[in-house]
Amino acid sequence: MVTRKLILVYEGEFTQEITKSVLAMAERNMDAIGEDSGIKRKVFNVMVECLQNIVKHSDEIQEGEAPVRHGAIFMVGKDDDKYLITSGNPIMNDKVEMLNNKLDHINSLDKEGLKNYYKEVIKNNKGLSEKGGAGLGFIDMARKSGQKLQFDFEPMSDNISFFSLKTVIRRSTTDSE
Amino acid sequence: MEVINKEGTEDTPKIILNRNDGIFEISGRSLPEDSADFYQPILDWLDKYGASPNPETLFVFKLEYFNTASSKLILDILSKLETITGTRIQWFFHEDDEDMEEAGTEFSELVEVPFEFQTY
Numbered sequence: 198m199v200t201r202k203l204i205l206v207y208e209g210e211f212t213q214e215i216t217k218s219v220l221a222m223a224e225r226n227m228d229a230i231g232e233d234s235g236i237k238r239k240v241f242n243v244m245v246e247c248l249q250n251i252v253k254h255s256d257e258i259q260e261g262e263a264p265v266r267h268g269a270i271f272m273v274g275k276d277d278d279k280y281l282i283t284s285g286n287p288i289m290n291d292k293v294e295m296l297n298n299k300l301d302h303i304n305s306l307d308k309e310g311l312k313n314y315y316k317e318v319i320k321n322n323k324g325l326s327e328k329g330g331a332g333l334g335f336i337d338m339a340r341k342s343g344q345k346l347q348f349d350f351e352p353m354s355d356n357i358s359f360f361s362l363k364t365v366i367r368r369s370t371t372d373s374e
Numbered sequence: 375m376e377v378i379n380k381e382g383t384e385d386t387p388k389i390i391l392n393r394n395d396g397i398f399e400i401s402g403r404s405l406p407e408d409s410a411d412f413y414q415p416i417l418d419w420l421d422k423y424g425a426s427p428n429p430e431t432l433f434v435f436k437l438e439y440f441n442t443a444s445s446k447l448i449l450d451i452l453s454k455l456e457t458i459t460g461t462r463i464q465w466f467f468h469e470d471d472e473d474m475e476e477a478g479t480e481f482s483e484l485v486e487v488p489f490e491f492q493t494y
Contacts, residue, residue: 238473
């Protein structure tokens with residue numbers, strides 16, 4: 198039987214301060230069970246990229262003229278053999294295609310392909326985006342995970358979709374594709 | 375020349391840039407909210423330093439963790455160091471941290487600066 202456990206769930210507004218608290222909680226939890234330091238680092242890594250993505254893009258949601266505050270959700274779960282880092286946040290519909298293509302491309306790449314793509318983006322992107330992103334977050338998450346990123350877009354209205362993303366970190370020490 | 379000596383926090387690294395003592399070091403965790411803003415003073419300092427550098431510059435990176443936005447800025451720092459003659463990079467990684475070792479290797483492939491790898 199598989200034991201499934203939620204380590205933490207957070208729903209609401211996302212800021213850098215919240216990000217730090219959520220990270221500290223997850224770290225304490227993993228320390229408490231004596232988690233392997235390599236696994237801990239990977240989980241931490243994916244959590245940071247995921248949380249900072251939400252923070253950076255949380256002010257983009259508009260319904261009509263006014264910006265709308267839609268809550269996002271972030272969860273970390275644990276099975277016997279893996280951690281699951283899941284996030285969900287609203288995005289504007291005009292971002293869906295771009296995100297979908299980017300994630301499909303990342304999922305089409307193997308380990309070496311991801312490494313090359315990462316180097317290509319870091320070398321060729323001039324500076325950070327106006328949001329302060331390097332365009333590397335999803336690539337890094339896929340590299341740390343070693344698994345395909347699972348994602349979905351659920352339409353919420355004419356303008357907004359709910360973007361969910363799940364990243365798996367395997368706890369067994371052997372790498373499996 | 376001014377000395378930069380910033381204490382590390384839970385989301386920003388410790389930074390020492392001191393030409394008189396020959397200490398150039400970035401260590402700890404780097405996941406600031408605004409990486410570009412955080413690293414700008416470092417880049418500015420290196421611009422000034424690069425105008426008349428010490429004969430040798432041993433620049434130490436001893437990072438426990440950095441996010442992807444920081445990685446872009448680390449590359450910017452390395453690109454500046456690339457133009458300063460007599461620069462060597464010492465890249466520390468925890469002995470069981472393959473990802474940090476690989477990150478160093480990748481940076482070393484992106485710039486023309488000698489890298490030395492050290493475990494801690």
